[in-house]
Amino acid sequence: MGASQSGETGGRDRSRRGRSSGCSRSRSRRGQGQGHGQAQGRRLGLRRNYSVFFIESLGYPLGFSLISAGTIMPLLLTELGASNLVVGLAPALGSLGVFVPGVFAAARLERLPLKKHVLITFSVIERLFLLAIAGVVLAWGQTRPSMAIWGFMVAWTLSNVAASIGLAAYFSMLSKCILPEVRGGLFGLAGALSGIIGLAVAEGAGVVLTEVAFPRNFALLFATASIVLLLSVLPLAAAREPADSPPINRRSSWEYLRHAAASARNNPSYRWAMIAIALLAVAMAANAFYSTYAVRVLGASTRTVGRFTAVAVGASALGMPFLGRMADRRGHKASLSFAAIFFAAAALLAAVVAGSTGGVGGVGGAGAAGAAAVADAAAEAQGLAAMFAVIFLANLGTSGMMVSQNLILSEFAPTPVEVPMYITYSWLLLSPVRAGAPVMSGYLSDTVGFGTAFRVTLAVSVAALVVLLLAVREPRHEQAGALKEAS
Numbered sequence: 001m002g003a004s005q006s007g008e009t010g011g012r013d014r015s016r017r018g019r020s021s022g023c024s025r026s027r028s029r030r031g032q033g034q035g036h037g038q039a040q041g042r043r044l045g046l047r048r049n050y051s052v053f054f055i056e057s058l059g060y061p062l063g064f065s066l067i068s069a070g071t072i073m074p075l076l077l078t079e080l081g082a083s084n085l086v087v088g089l090a091p092a093l094g095s096l097g098v099f100v101p102g103v104f105a106a107a108r109l110e111r112l113p114l115k116k117h118v119l120i121t122f123s124v125i126e127r128l129f130l131l132a133i134a135g136v137v138l139a140w141g142q143t144r145p146s147m148a149i150w151g152f153m154v155a156w157t158l159s160n161v162a163a164s165i166g167l168a169a170y171f172s173m174l175s176k177c178i179l180p181e182v183r184g185g186l187f188g189l190a191g192a193l194s195g196i197i198g199l200a201v202a203e204g205a206g207v208v209l210t211e212v213a214f215p216r217n218f219a220l221l222f223a224t225a226s227i228v229l230l231l232s233v234l235p236l237a238a239a240r241e242p243a244d245s246p247p248i249n250r251r252s253s254w255e256y257l258r259h260a261a262a263s264a265r266n267n268p269s270y271r272w273a274m275i276a277i278a279l280l281a282v283a284m285a286a287n288a289f290y291s292t293y294a295v296r297v298l299g300a301s302t303r304t305v306g307r308f309t310a311v312a313v314g315a316s317a318l319g320m321p322f323l324g325r326m327a328d329r330r331g332h333k334a335s336l337s338f339a340a341i342f343f344a345a346a347a348l349l350a351a352v353v354a355g356s357t358g359g360v361g362g363v364g365g366a367g368a369a370g371a372a373a374v375a376d377a378a379a380e381a382q383g384l385a386a387m388f389a390v391i392f393l394a395n396l397g398t399s400g401m402m403v404s405q406n407l408i409l410s411e412f413a414p415t416p417v418e419v420p421m422y423i424t425y426s427w428l429l430l431s432p433v434r435a436g437a438p439v440m441s442g443y444l445s446d447t448v449g450f451g452t453a454f455r456v457t458l459a460v461s462v463a464a465l466v467v468l469l470l471a472v473r474e475p476r477h478e479q480a481g482a483l484k485e486a487s
Contacts, residue, residue: 045240046178046179048238048239048240049177049178049239049240050178050186051235052235052236052238052239053174053177053178053186053236053239054186054189054190055232055235056232056233056235056236057186057187057190057191057194058190058193058194058232059194059228059229059231059232059233060194060229060232060233061191061194061195061198061316062194062197062198062201062228062232063225063226063228063229063232064225064229065194065198065201065202065205065309065313066201066202066205066221066222066224066225066228067130067221067222067225068202068309068312068313069090069091069094069288070287070288070290070291070309070312070391070394070395070398071291071305071306071308071309071312071391072205072209072218072221072305072309073090073156073288074087074090074288074289074291074292075209075291075292075295075302075305076137076152076218077090077149077152078292078295078296079141079214079215079218080141080145080146080148080149080152081145081146081149082149083442083446084289084292084441084442084443084445084446085439085442085443085446086149086153086442087288087289087292087438087442088285088288088289088438088439088440088441088442088443088445089153089438089439089442090152090153090156090288090438091285091288091438092434092435092436092437092438092439093153093156093157093160093435094156094157094160095160095431095434095435095438096157096160096431096434096435097156097157097158097159097160097161097163097164098160098161098163098164098167099164099427099428099430099431099434100164100427100428100431101161101164101165102164102165102167102168102424102427103257103424103425103427103428105164105165105168105169106168106421106424107252107421109168109169109172110172110244112244113243113244113245114241114243114244115169115170115172115173115241115244116169116173116236116237116239116241118165118166118169119166119169119170119173119233119236120233120234120236120237121166122162122163122165122166122169123162123163123166123170123233123236124230124233125159125162126159126160126162126163126166126229127159127226127229127230127233128226129155129156129158129159129162130155130159130222130225130226130229131222131223131226132151132155133151133152133155133156133159133222134218134219134220134221134222134223134226135219136148136151136152136155137151137152137215137218137219137222138215138216138219141214141215141218141219142214142215148215168424173236173239173241176241176242176244177239177240177241177242187324191316191317191320191321192317192320192321194317195313195314195316195317195318195320196317198310198313198314198316198317199310199313199314199317201313202306202307202309202310202312202313203306203307203310205221205306205309206302206303206304206305206306206307206309206310207303207306208220208221208306209221209302209303209305209306210301210302210303210306217302257421257425257428259421260421260422260425261425263413263414263422264412264422264425267412269412269471269472269473269475270409270412270475272467272471272472273333273408273409273412273468273472273475274409274426274429274430275467275471276336276340276464276467276468276471276472277336277401277405277408277409277430278430278433279340279460279461279463279464279467280336280339280340280343280397280401280405280461280464281401281430281433281434281437282433282437282440282457282460283340283343283344283347283397283457283460283461283464284343284394284397284398284401284437285437285438285440285441285457286343286346286347286350286394286441286453286454286457287391287394287395287398288438288441289441289442289445289450289453290346290350290387290390290391290394291305291308291387291391292445293350293354293387293445293450294308294384294387297354297357297380297450298357298380298383298384298387299380299384300384300387304384307388308387308388308391311388311391311392311395312391312392312394312395314392315391315392315393315394315395315396315398315399316395316398316399316402318396318399319342319395319396319398319399319400320399320402320403322399323335323338323339323396323399323400323403323404324403326338327403327404327407331408331474331475331476332403332404332407332408332411332474333408333468333472333473333474334474335400335403335404336400336401336404336405336408336464336468337465337468337469338396338400339396339397339398339399339400339401339404340397340461340462340464340465340468341397341461341465342393342394342396342397342400343393343394343397343457343461343464344458344461344462344465345393346390346391346393346394346397347454347455347457347458347461348458349386349389349390349393350387350390350450350454350457351451351454351455351458352386353383353386353387353390354383354449354450354451354454355451356382356383357380357383397461406423408475409422409423409426410422410423411475411476412475441453441457444456
C-alpha cells in the first residue's frame with residue numbers, strides 16, 4: 001500500500017511537473033511571441049515615421065522653391081512698387097516671426113506629452129497665411145498695390161509666427177521619432193531629391209511669371225506653394241510619436257533663458273561663434289537684393305528671375321550635401337568658413353558688376369551717344385550673365401548656414417537636455433541682427449546705391465571668416481578635450 005501510494009504520489013508529481021513544464025514552455029513561447037511582435041511593431045513604427053518625415057522634408061523646400069524668398073518675393077514687392085527698404089523689411093519680419101515666438105513656446109511644449117497635434121495645427125495655420133497672400137495679391141495687386149504690400153507683410157509675418165511654434169514642436173517630435181543615426185541620411189536624400197525636382201519647379205515658376213498676367217501669376221504661385229506645403233505636412237499626423245513623461249520641475253521660459261545665459265557666459269568660443277553667425281546673417285541678407293539689382297538696374301525680365309530661382313535651387317541641391325558631409329567630417333566651423341568664402345565671392349563679383357554698369361557715356365555728339373548706349377547695353381548684358389554666378393555663390397553660402405548655424409550652437413550646449421533652450425536662447429540673441437540686416441541692406445541700396453551695399457557685404461563676409469578662423473574653437477574638439485580630462 002505504501003508502495004502504491006508512493007507510486008500514485010510520484011505519478012501525480014510527474015503529472016504536475018509535466019503540466020507546469022508545459023505551461024512554462026507555453027508562457028515562454030507567448031513571451032517570445034509578444035517580444036517579437038513588439039520588436040516588429042517598433043520597426044514598422046520607425047519605417048512609418050521615416051516615410052512621413054521624408055515626405056515633409058521633401059515637400060517643404062519644394063513648396064518654397066515656388067515662392068523663393070531670395071528671388072520671387074523680392075520680385076513681387078518690386079512689381080507692387082515697394083522700395084528697397086520695404087523689400088528688406090520682408091525677410092526682417094520673417095526672421096522676427098520665426099525666431100522669437102519659439103523661445104516662449106518651448107517651455108510650454110515641454111509640458112505636453114505629445115507634440116504632434118501642435119505641429120500639425122500650427123503648420124496648417126502657416127500654410128493658410130501663405131494662401132492668404134495669394135488672395136491679397138489677386139484682390140489688390142492691380143488696383144491697390146500699397147494695400148497689397150501691407151497685406152503681404154502682415155500675412156507673411158503671421159505665417160512665420162505660426163511656423164516658429166510648429167518648428168519648436170517639429171524638432172521635439174523629430175528627436176523622438178527618428179533615430180539619430182538615420183537623420184542625416186533622411187535630410188540629405190530628401191534635400192537632394194527636392195533640389196533636383198526643384199530645378200524643374202523653379203523653371204516652371206519662371207514660365208508662370210512670363211506667360212500669366214500680373215497679378216494672377218504671383219497669386220497662382222503662392223496658391224500652388226500653399227497646397228504643396230499642406231500636402232507635405234499632413235502625413236505627419238500618421239507618425240507614431242512616443243509620449244513624453246511630464247517634467248518633474250516645471251520652469252518658465254525666463255528661467256530657461258537665465259540658465260542658458262549663465263552657461264553661455266562661461267564659454268568665450270561660443271560668444272565668438274555667435275558674433276561670426278551674426279556677421280554671416282548680415283552677409284546673407286544681401287541675397288534678396290542681388291535679384292532686385294538685376295531687375296532694377298540690369299533690366300532682368302520675370303523669365304530671367306525664374307531662372308535665377310532655378311540656379312538658387314540648384315546651388316542648394318549641390319551645397320547642402322557637400323557642406324553637410326564636410327560638417328560631419330571636419331566640424332561645423334569648417335562649413336561656416338566655406339559659407340563666408342562663398343558670401344564674400346558673391347559680394348565681390350556683384351560689386352564688380354555694379355561698378356562696371358554705371359554708364360560709360362560722355363560728350364561727343366549723336367554718334368558718340370549711340371556708341372555709348374551700345375557699350376552700356378553690352379555691359380548690362382555681361383552683368384546680367386554674371387549675376388547668375390553671384391546668385392549661385394550666394395546660395396552656396398546660404399546652404400552652409402542652413403546646415404551648420406543651429407548645429408554648431410547645439411554642440412556648445414553643456415548637456416543634450418539643454419540643447420533646445422540653448423538654441424532658442426541663441427535665436428533670441430541673433431533675432432535683432434537677422435531682422436535688422438535686410439532692412440540695413442535695403443536702406444544702403446536706397447541711399448548710397450547697390451554697389452556700396454555689396455561692398456559692405458564683402459567686408460562683413462571677410463570679417464566673419466577671420467573670426468571663425470582665429471577666435472572660434474570647434475566645439476567637438478572642446479568636448480573631446482573635456483572627456484579626456486574627465487577620464
